[in-house]
Amino acid sequence: MITQLKKHLLDEFGIDFQNDAYLLEAFTHASYVNEHPKEKLKYYERIEFLGDxxxxxxxxxxxxxxxxxxxxxKLSKLRSAMVCEDSFSKFAQECHFDEYILLGKGEEKANARQRSSLLCDIFEAFIGALYLDQGKAAVEQFINRVVFPKIDLGWFATYMDHKTELQELLQQSGTRQIVYSMVSEEGPDNAKTYVMQVSVDGEFIGQGAGHSKKAAEQMAAYAALQRLK
Amino acid sequence: MITQLKKHLLDEFGIDFQNDAYLLEAFTHASYVNEHPKEKLKYYERIEFLGDxxxxxxxxxxxxxxxxxxxxxKLSKLRSAMVCEDSFSKFAQECHFDEYILLGKGEEKANARQRSSLLCDIFEAFIGALYLDQGKAAVEQFINRVVFPKIDLGWFATYMDHKTELQELLQQSGTRQIVYSMVSEEGPDNAKTYVMQVSVDGEFIGQGAGHSKKAAEQMAAYAALQRLK
Known part of the structure; x- marks a missing residue:
């Protein structure tokens, strides 16, 4: 498993992992340790504590x-939205980490490999392992690729409330008409991307994309704020 | 205020702070900002977010x-005990940070300078400022002096339950008699230090100190565990 995982990390993320023990610990579930007592393995919980x-x-x-x-x-709300089981389990799947988890047979049958809480744990444990192996800069590089681009895709936009901020800013100089309208709607039903624009008194001031209309509106408001400030 | 604070940091902790703006932000309460609108100050909440x-x-x-x-x-429990309002407010006072907070008049009258939640915030904000000014190594050096020694003083010992761990370890080889007894009790009533020892079947195996008998017992158990492992 470790050999394939290391190859995957190198091929996909350019990460040349040095210490196999950290990686093994990060991807080993307690149920696997219990079924293989002779291997004296560690399971991921301690390294996940650090990764978190x-x-x-x-x-x-x-x-x-x-x-x-x-x-x-607002920073706290946004951080909570990003650093949570829902996001981390998606990141873990996107990175195909689910394929490398060492699970006991019972947990495998119970479909634990697809369980959101486990995937979240593994993502954090991997971050912990990467930190121990290569330090904070390597972690930053990794999440710069896997986590932060999601902000611009509007994943967390509903937590930011740029719309309210924009409204407050614009109304400082009297009541003005703020209108959001759809520019486009693309992709299949389960993975649509919406593009929305915002105008004030008929003048275009910003555009943004997201996986829901609401998220795309927030991104449009954010773009407008950046432009106006 | 900043000049005195910088002198205090240099004299007490050997910290030569470079960017006054970070330090000012970390020690400025919202109530002071509101009373001095022309100074365009920032209050500490954002930098505290980072410091946390x-x-x-x-x-x-x-x-x-x-x-x-x-x-x-157990790591999580211990971390929660260390990273909390109760500890951080004590650290802030010990570092005399309370003396440097910029507070509004109303809050000053309401005795906010001694309020535990505010002291905790200021401690975290200072950590955020130090991190921005000098990086993680400088923060480590500071908390290595202010925070970590408290572990050995038994501040958080009740969260660790070394006693149970020791009992479990010793009883693996049959029931044995574990006895804790007091070695000494020193200091004034409001700042006593207890020294407790633990023996198994009459043989001394460890000793520890703490601000309560319970904490000192935990530290004695911890010392015994280190010795036996």
Whole structure:
């Protein structure tokens, strides 16, 4: 398993993992350890404990720098939306980490490999392993590719409420008419991408894309805010 | 305020702070910003958001390395005990940070300077400022001096339950008599230090100190575990 996983990491992410023990620990579930007592394996929970704190800092640092005017309450909401089981399990699947988990037979039958909580744990454990193996810069490079682009795809846009911010900014100079309208709608039903634009008093001020109309509106508002500030 | 604070940081902790803006932000409360609108100050909440994640990682990393055999559940409990309002407000006071907070008049009257939640915020904000100014190694050096020694003083010992761990280890080889007894009790009533020892079947196996008998027993059990493993 480790050989294939290392090849996968190198091919897909350019990560040349050095210490196999960290990687093995990160992808080993307790149920597998219990079924193979002679192998004296460690399961992923300790390394996940570390990984959780690593990604929390990397995401915090990124948001702090990227949104210099966002108040703390919004930064926290956005961080919570990014650093959660729902997101992390999706990242784990997108990285095909589910294929490499060492699971006990019972858990395998119970379909644990697709369980969102387990996938989230594995993602955090991998971050912990990468941190131990290659340090924070390597983790940043990885999440820069896997996590942060999702912001611009509008994954977390509903948590940011740029629309309210835009409205408040524009109305400082009197009531104005803000209109959101759809530019396009693409892709199959289960993976649609919407493009929305926003105009003020009939003038175009921003455009954004997202997986829902609401998310795309938020991204359009964000683009407008960047432009107006 | 900044000049005195910088002198204090240099004299007490050897920290030569470079960017005054970070330090000012970390010690400025929203109430002060509201009372001084012309100064265009930032208040500490954003930098505290960052500092919280920084100290969370530093503490996690330390615990992960120091207790290689502690399962994740116990690491998490210990981290929660260390990274909390109660501890951080004490650290802030110990570092005399309370003396440098820029507070509005109303909050000053309401005695906010001694409020535990505010002191905790300021401690995290300072960590965020130090991280931005000098990076993670400088934060580690600081908490290595201010935070980690408290572990050996038994501050968080009740969260670790070394006593149960010791009992389980010793009883693997049959029932044995584990006895804790007091060695000494020193200091004034409000700041006592207890030293407790633990013996098994009459033989001394460890000794520890703490601010309560319970904490000192936990530290004695921890010392015994280190010795027996």
């Amino acid at each position: 704190a690593v990604i929390q800092l990397c995401v915090s640092e990124y948001l702090f720098a990227r949104y210099p005017n966002l108040p703390e309450g | 994640a920084v100290i969370q990682l530093c503490v996690s990393e330390y615990l992960f390395a120091r207790y290689p055999n502690l399962p994740e559940g």
